[in-house]
Amino acid sequence: NAGVTQTPKFRILKIGQSMTLQCAQDMNHNYMYWYRQDPGMGLKLIYYSVGAGITDKGEVPNGYNVSRSTTEDFPLRLELAAPSQTSVYFCASSWTANYGYTFGSGTRLTVV
């Protein structure tokens, strides 16, 4: 009963470094999402995917990239990390948007 698994749970990056946040789900969901959560600001959508090979930008895509080569995995790539990317990142998956999402436990990223 793994659900949505995110790694790592915590990470500190220096300005200009790159990293990939991993997200995997074992529920055979077609839809997957990346959100960032900033204090008092709710969740903002970064990218989403409606199936393998298909990705779309959300509200705040700048500075990020994604790929969806398999149904299970949806990694989020940060290139040239900036302090503004300090946040908690959540991956989620669903059958459809109005079926309800299953969220991972999050990755807390600090850029210094």
Add this chain to the structure above:
Amino acid sequence: GNSVTQMEGPVTLSEEAFLTINCTYTATGYPSLFWYVQYPGEGLQLLLKATKADDKGSNKGFEATYRKETTSFHLEKGSVQVSDSAVYFCALSDSGNTPLVFGKGTRLSVIA
């Protein structure tokens, strides 16, 4: 565009008090509406949902009724417990393929 507005927190209540967290929305068409809950250090979990006007979603003693005439989906619970302390998010989706739009969240603290 679509949006969700929640009452600002934090909300602090004594155990067994009545809870209301207000949520109103703006959307085209007939959205599906959701409440999610986030316990400290965890990802979001679906609490309840309603997919059409006058539907009532319920779970764990929480209820919310989809009111199209007032574009609202207020969350209520008759008697809160300390274990209900969390952040609550209202969200909507205006179609099966559209990612959820979240409100900013309302932090609830219940004291014994």
